[in-house]
Amino acid sequence: MIESTCYHCGNDCDGLAINFDQKTFCCNGCKTVYDIFSSNDLSSYYDLQSAPGAIPKEIEKKYDYLDTPAIAEKLIEFKDGNTEIITLYIPHIHCSSCIWILENLHKLQSSITNSQVNFPKKTVRITFNNEKTSLKEVIMLLNSIGYEPYISLDDYSEGEKHINRSLIYKLGIAGFAFGNVMFLSFPEYFEVSEYWLEQYKYVFRWLMFVFSLPVVLYAAQDYFISAFKGLRSKILNIDVPIALGIAVLFLRSTAEIIFDWGTGFFDSLTGLVFFLLLGKFFQQKTYSFLSFERDYKSYFPIAVTRLIFDKKDQRYKEESIQVYDIEEGDRLLIRNGELIPVDAILISGEARIDYSFVTGESESVTKISGDKLFAGGKQLYGAIEIEAIKTVEQSYLTRLWSNDVFNKDKSASFTNLTDTISKYFTIVILSIAVIATTFWLFADAGKAINVFTAVLIIACPCALALARPFALGNMLRIFGKNKFYLKNADVIEQLAQTDSIIFDKTGTITTNTTSNIEYEGMELTPEEESLLKNTLRASNHPLSRALYDILEDQKIYTLDEYQEHVGKGIEAKLAESTIKIGSSNFVGNSELSAIQNTNVHISANDEYKGRYVFHNQYRKNVKNVFDTLTKAYKLSILSGDNEGEKQHLEQLLPEGTSLLFDQKPDDKLNYIKSLQELTQKVIMIGDGLNDAGALAQSNVGIAVSENVNVFSPACDAILDASQFDRIPKYLKISKKAIKIIKSSFILSFLYNSIGLYYAVTGQLSPIIAAILMPLSSISVVVYVTILTNWNGRKIKLQES
Missing domain, CATH: 3.40.1110.10 (Calcium-transporting ATPase, cytoplasmic domain N)
Incomplete structure (x- = not known):
């Protein structure tokens, strides 16, 4: 037994280390997890990040309730035959090693066919064979390797999963401490010198210290954890300067009251953490609202056919309704190629269902009348009639839309603006802080700590982190109100980078009357x-x-x-x-x-x-659309039809527009590939049916929707056909949105430059710096919100 650090979890062994395979572990649990990984050829887990694991917990009989079918069914999001799918929230997910091991669960248990990690949401979506294993055994496997999921049946039944309540608790504690510290600081603010203050001055100061402890140790712990993990991985992430600023403020303030140098900066410290958490809370609430608005109302404007029995004619008549108007008991017609929007019972017709959108398995399944059909399946063989047994559950359909299966390649090759700039921001700020502090240590040692503290606070990257999500989030709302529905905020940035546009002809630039x-x-x-x-x-x-x-x-x-x-x-x-x-x-x-x-x-x-x-009847203002677009984009028309209208199109379209006819789906896809090989960034605009492959291959795929009842997960955006003539405006505002974000970065850097000048010259106290930091963040958020709204009105996107 020797004193050391655990190879698996990184914790100190407290003088008692277990030696195994020439490595040391803090407990038998960590040793067992290592043994499991090494014996299943998964030891690469430790190569991606040093000591990435967690100590597995003793959970004997904790999950026995999952043996009850009624409870397990509440957690399972998909079940058909022997295939079940569940999405679990894993709080310990924090690094690349976690992603790697959780996406290789099939090597630990062969009954698990697929597992996908959503790193930002800390969830893993697991597909398993229920004949070979059970949900309880899957949960036990996760716990045995240190990834115990958080399960709340109340959250699942209400459809609001994984609410970050800890953020609310932290915000409440920081706010409570900030208010009390400010109150205790008032006498010294106003330099009250009565006897009672002199007598209780030290009591007030130590009370402020006590109030700041839970703020630093609990409320701000996420910043310290993120900074530590980044440094351990040799990455300077954006939380490093924040954590340093908090730590320096606390240590400096504690030293001041211990040595009676002054009252310290506990008010600035608690205020800094409170404003940081407040910004994070509003950001979370904003995304929550946007997610609901986009997932439920914006992604599914396309109609589904409902069958209404006409008593007079004694037959069913068809009517189109929006997807989220489906009610339990409605009889629906699902045509060939359509997505089943709700859980339902098959009434008539031969159902051959492709559940690849849900399970990732390409093999279709055959259903007969009376069988249950799940939302997300795609009918492959003729038309069927179904009866809805549930209304549309927007959160479930959103997961189908955003499944990583459909966008891995696109997201892997795209780095957003904030991530690009953040790489250099932290290095520059830390360098300035170290250089300035070193200078003042020799010039005036008494100012050195003030300079170091002020630099780290005034250069807080909150404004940098908030500008992009608020700007693009607002643009998503503006686009959605005007019938242009984007998959996520990244699509706006990708639209702004494109230089080529390809149009399908039939159903896209033409309308059938x-x-x-x-x-x-x-x-x-x-x-x-x-x-x-x-x-x-x-x-x-x-x-x-x-x-x-x-x-x-x-x-x-x-x-x-x-x-x-x-x-x-x-x-x-x-x-x-x-x-x-x-x-x-x-x-x-x-x-x-x-x-x-x-x-x-x-x-x-x-x-x-x-x-x-x-x-063919061409869409309204189609000539103006192409004349406008040709000024900034390379345009092409790909049509599966013959060259019958080539002469008419040549007269209609600008000179230089590429016209290709008799194009099969594979031809369209290969044409886009050829442009991308020439480093062009391509928008594909099609009808979402035969163009699915081309839409997926393009940098941005836009499906035009008229009376087409097909949900197309391969595309990045859905455009209402009535808004076709606004395509140039949508692209123009996308580019303006990126310019707004870049200008907000410039504004933020201007704040930082002015503040840093006063900080490094010793003219800015940490108190003023702590006040200016949240004000700069708020001003940047207000700036991008006002400008994006103004641009939306300027090009007549928003309704007056």
Whole structure:
């Protein structure tokens, strides 16, 4: 037994160390975790960060309640067959080692098929096989390696998970201490010199010391922990100067009252921590509000088809409703390619469900009438009718949207503005503090500690940290009010960096109206018309929807077979009758089309019948949109149609616009790749259906929504089709938002430069510095909020 530091958790062994495998551990728990990792080829855990672990807790019988199915079901967010998914809050997640080990849980237990860590939220999303393990065993595994989850059934049942109540407690303690310290400081503020003050002066000073202790040791502990972990990883993060400022203020103030040099700066200390926590609290509340507004109201403006029984006609009629208007018991029509928006029961139709959005598994599952279907599944085979058993749960659907499976590559290659600047900020501030203090140690040692303290406080990076989230958060709200719905704040910054825009044609720059479709060919029999209508009913392609709307109502029935061939067409079968709808080659017509327009060809029972000719109606102001965009962007049109409208498009679009026709989904994706290889940053604007791959490949994918009922997780934004002519304005305000953030950084640096001048020259006391720090942060937040609102009004985005 020797005195040492634990290899696993980094704690001091208190003179008792356990030696194992030429390493020392503070307890058997840490030794056991190390043994588990090393025996499962997971020892790289210790290579990423020194002593990253935590001591596993004794939890015998603590989680026995998870053996009760009714309780476990409240925690499970998805269950289908033998696959279950749960998201757990892990308070100990703090570094790259934590992420690595939690995303390799399958090596510790083969029944866990996938685990994904959300580092900012400290959560891990685990997919496991319930035939091989149970939820309780998963929880026990996490605890055995030092990552015990926090589980609150009340939070789960209310849908408000992982509320950071500790921040509220810390804010309350800091506020209470700040108020009392300020009160005790009043006599010395006003230099009262009566006998009673002289008699109780030391009592007041020590009371201020006592009030500051919980502030430093508890309320401010997150800053110290973050700074320590950063330094241990040889990273100077933004919390290092904050922690140093707090520590210096406390030590200096304590020394002053011990040696009777003065009253100290306990008021500044408690005020500093209080304002820091207040800023963090408002930031958390702001994100909470924005998250609700975006997740619930903004991500899902697209309609879903509800079936209403008409007693007069004795049949169901279709109506479109917004997703969050779905009520329990509603009967919904889900077409081919549509996402199931709520948990439901299958009523009719053949359901082949792709749950890859939820589970990450690409293999589809087949369901029959009466089976339960979960939100997030995508129907792959024709149309089905379902009955909703829940309303839309926005938090669950948001997790589907923001699942890392869909944006890992994009986020990995993108570094936001604040992170870029923060790398250098801390180094510069610490260098100034050390150089200035060293100078004053030789010039006037009495001022050295004042200078060091003032520099660290006045240069607090709060303004730097708050400017971007407040500016972009406000822009998300402005965009959302104007029917441009962004996935997250990073999308605004990515929009501002793009230099190329690619448009799909059909359903994106064109809109389909009933008056612009003509039929040419053999007359269809009533049976063929009915089969055509029911086949189109199951499809979500814009041309299918437009054609479906102009055909007469038919009796609704379930098809025996249905298949949609991406980029070619659809085919279906009922009894002995078959039909094909799509391109000329797909339906078997070898004649070349003489009509220079978009055509949808029909064949019934392998006999060519005719074609519907679409005279494309282009969106309002489309020429002005392209004329405006071509000044700043390289423009391209990629269309899956033939070159029938090439001549018209050349007249409509600016000179130099690239026009490519007969483009399959893979062709569009590869074209975007070719531009990105030339270092171009690409926006792809499509209809969200056949363009899913291109939308995902682009730097920013925007899906245009009209009457399309498809939820597309591959895109970064959804644009209401009625706002198409505002695309240049949206892009312009995105660039202005980044300019506002950069100007706020300049304002913050200006504050710091002026303050640092007075601080390093010994003319700024720590008290004044502690007052100026929160004022600068508040002024920067007000500055970016006012400017983003003003810019929104200036380009007529916001409603008056």
